[in-house]
Amino acid sequence: MRKRGRASVSFPRFWILHDVIYTDDVRLGGQVSLFGPWTRIKIHPKYKDDIALHAHEAHHIAEHWATYWTHYFRYKYSPTYRLNSECAAYAKQWHTTPNADGETREVFARYLLTHYDLIRHFSDGAIRRSFAISLGEKTNTKTAAKRT
Numbered sequence: 001m002r003k004r005g006r007a008s009v010s011f012p013r014f015w016i017l018h019d020v021i022y023t024d025d026v027r028l029g030g031q032v033s034l035f036g037p038w039t040r041i042k043i044h045p046k047y048k049d050d051i052a053l054h055a056h057e058a059h060h061i062a063e064h065w066a067t068y069w070t071h072y073f074r075y076k077y078s079p080t081y082r083l084n085s086e087c088a089a090y091a092k093q094w095h096t097t098p099n100a101d102g103e104t105r106e107v108f109a110r111y112l113l114t115h116y117d118l119i120r121h122f123s124d125g126a127i128r129r130s131f132a133i134s135l136g137e138k139t140n141t142k143t144a145a146k147r148t
């Protein structure tokens with residue numbers, strides 16, 4: 001592992017070439033920088049050992065390639081795309097979190113509700129329903145609608 005200032009770099013970590021740096025210059029715990037074939041995961045140092053967060057960010061890189069590098073624009077301009085993208089990434093993170101439980105699930109749901117500018121476009125129930133679908137759960141639309 002090389003050292004570059006405060007950040008250390010190692011690659012590749014996941015299925016596609018990218019590097020990972022650890023820096024406190026992140027909005028939440030982690031984020032990705034995407035520019036064509038150049039991709040980077042930035043993770044806050046306190047989450048350095050959080051493999052599930054790395055998996056979350058790696059999912060966005062996979063989306064970047066799956067959308068022929070248009071992920072950034074879709075994510076920025078389409079609330080529906082952003083909702084699906086984050087629900088899938090949090091589902092990946094939940095499935096990768098050791099001993100993830102209902103509490104973990106609720107923490108992730110709250111992140112979906114309070115960040116990403118989604119609540120302006122979708123109801124609480126719609127966001128939770130979308131997350132449940134990403135987690136592979138069966139959803140009862142009547143029950144989900146009551147939560148709104």
Ligand SMILES: [Zn+2]
Binds near residue numbers: 056060085086089
């Ligand atoms: Zn994300």
